[in-house]
Amino acid sequence: MRSVEEIEKLLDQLEDCIADDLEAQDLDFKEWTDRSFGDNIKLIIKMAICMANGGGGHIVFGVADKVQKRRNAIRGVPVDLDLYELQKRVYEKTDPHLLPTFKEITVPEGTGTLLIVSVTGEMAPHTNTDGSATIRKGKDCIPLTGSLRKEMVGSSVTMDVTSEIVPEDWTTLVSATAIEKVREKMAEANAPEDLLSLKDFDLLNSIGALNGNYFTKGGLLIFGKSDAIQRLIPQYRWAYRRMLSDTDYIVRDDGYHPIPIAVHELERYLATDNPIMTVESGLFHHEFSTYPKIAIREALLNAFTHRDYRIHGAVMLKQYKDKLILTNPGTFMEGINPNNIVHHPSVPRNHHLMELLDRLHLVNRSNMGVPRIYRSLLVEGKEPPSYREVGNSIELSLIASSLFPGFKKFIADLSSENIHLDVDELLVLQYLLRHEQIDTSTAARVAQRNHDQARELLSKMTNESQLLEAVGRGKGRYYTLSKTTSDILKEEMSYERQITLDEEAVKMRILTLLKEQDLTNQEIRRMTGWNRKKVYKVITELESEGVQKVGWGRSAVYTLKDK
Known part of the structure; x- marks a missing residue:
């Protein structure tokens, strides 16, 4: 950013050009209006926000930008301005607060005084207190829309407050x-x-x-x-609410405590209503909280570590009867979203803060925080966490699901046999505890992997650890819990292993595939293990659903009408 001395020298060029020609990304000229002091204050605030959001720069007040010749262009500002009052007004009306530098320089023209307002762009984006803002683009101030604001926040990786x-x-x-x-x-x-x-x-x-x-x-x-x-650091804060409903709460607390104490306070509030289940195991009685302590600790530290310290807002924990919702200011960093958060490499927004906490052994920089949250829930047979982006905040939800003692014992028994399940495998098993079957596409979505990785995962769980069984062939293949696994995890349920696919389920799969492509009798036989006659019978039953045969012999295909 140029110096005030450079700006003073630049004024001499007004003899041969107008001030508008001298304006740039970091420099603007504005005339001081005689209408009202309030109008000038609004203009100072608007231009300070614009320039700060554009990376910083100077606004020179007292110069008409469309008039040539120095003696005509330089009009000046009042000589009795209270610079402290101007600075205070800008500070109060901006969010995060801006604290510009105000400097008066003496000139021979006009009132004899010009005002230079200088701002940096260290904590952008800034808005005024009603939420509106502009950003400097070249010589113009354009509206700072939601998409531009998100782009600024997401791409400012190098700016570590x-x-x-x-x-x-x-x-x-x-x-x-x-x-x-x-x-x-x-x-x-x-x-x-x-x-x-x-x-x-x-x-x-x-x-x-x-x-x-x-x-x-x-x-x-x-x-x-x-x-x-x-x-x-006035933009920092933590907050707790014990909620009766989405709009009413019975306990409230807020504070500016340092992170370790803030985490302790939030854990303390949560502990007062975190039901414990006792499970007998031989001579021992083990206690398990509804929300595992590891998950809570990691979630809170992640929220404080990754929040955006350039914008105002609290790390907020809302405790409902059946769930926890933890929000922190800031959006996902570039490349991260709720569908890849488990495996995406860590992209810390606050590198220095992360390093400090890592050196203190309070966090781990290797993106182990999110997997730890998942694992601590999944090993107890509980629902995985849910992340989403809400406006300029990230929201994490934990469901108050019950402990599944049989599943936890099952995982412990596997570990004793030197079979250690990773988060991907736990996510697949968790899904199958609540659904009868899973296919490759669903496994890819559940485990946050691509299609090939999901296929390999299901194959490993089938052939190596024998946790699953494959049913069907080709595109219609899906997976269920193996009989051994199901006998252990679903003792209260009858397990009926079908050698062939359930007929109604197959009909639905055939209809789904026919919406995408035609199928031959051979392809359906390969998928289901049926003979030619059985396929013909089922296809006949599907004629009412719009399935028809086109062609004859081996070249014949089944298709959907009006596909």
Whole structure:
């Protein structure tokens, strides 16, 4: 961004051109209006937002941009402007708050004073307090639409707010309670003893939370006092609601506590209504929470670590009777979506904060957080989590599904036989606990894999671990739990293994395939294991559904009318 001195020199060019010709991505000229002071305030706010969203720059007030000759173009601004008041107005009317630099320069023309307003683009996107905004594109300010705003947030990977320096003595900002809580969690995570034994300054310095005698914002978020965080990172907040319905709640709490304490507070609230089921196993009685503690801890840390610290909003935990909903400000990073989140490599928005928590052994940078959430639920036979993007927030939902003791014991028995199931296999088994069958396309969707990977997964579960059985052939093939697996997991249900496919199910599959392509008698025989006569009989029964035979002999095909 150019300097104020460079802008002063640029004014001399007004002798040969108009100010509009000098404008650029980082520079604009505006005339000060005599109509009302309020109109000028609105213009300053609008232009500060526009320029900040465009990457930063300067707005020079007091210059008419369509008039040639310096003496004519430079009109000036009032000489008695209260720059502190102007700065305060912009700060109050922008979100996240903008704090521009205001500088008056002396000129011989007009009122003798020009005002230069300078902004950076470090925390874009910015809006005014009613949510509207513009963004600088070349020499124009264009509306910052939802798609443009999402693109800005998603693509700004290199801008890490948490790595910025807090220019105040760290000893006045640090929370002894936060340091104690961090050490407690480090010990639980089996952090190295040489790290745990460090004195406070040495610990903060060794992990990178301090830069000289200053906290980074990431360091402040982990170790800072609540009032310091609220003052210096006002866009940060956590919140809890115990909900009676979608609109009413009975418990509410909010705070600006550092992340370790915020996580502790949210876990504490949840623990007051997280029903426990006791399962007897020999002489032991094991207790299992409705929401596994591992899933909750990982979900909360993910929310605080990956939230967008450039925009205002709370990491919000809403606890309903039958579910938990956890939201955090920010959209999915580029390339990540709810359909690939299990296996997509980690793309941290806040690299510095992630590094600090990783060095403290509180998180893992290898994208193990999301799989851990899935696994902790799936091994107990519970529903997997559900992610979605809602506006400018990411929402995670956990269903209060019951423990399936038989399934947990089944997984433990497999482990004792050195058969360790990964998340993909658990997702397939979980699906088959609630559905009778699964095909390759469904397995690809459920396990978040491509078609070839899903086919390989089902083959492995059939041939190696013998958890599944394949039914049918070719395109009509699907998979069920093997008899052994079903006997263990579905003891209360009768298991009837059919050598051939269920006739009504086959009819539905044939109709589905015929919507996409014609089939020969041989293709249907290969798919079902039926003989030619059986296929002919079923096709005859499907004539009322629009199935007809076209051609004769081996060249004949079955097709759908009006396909």
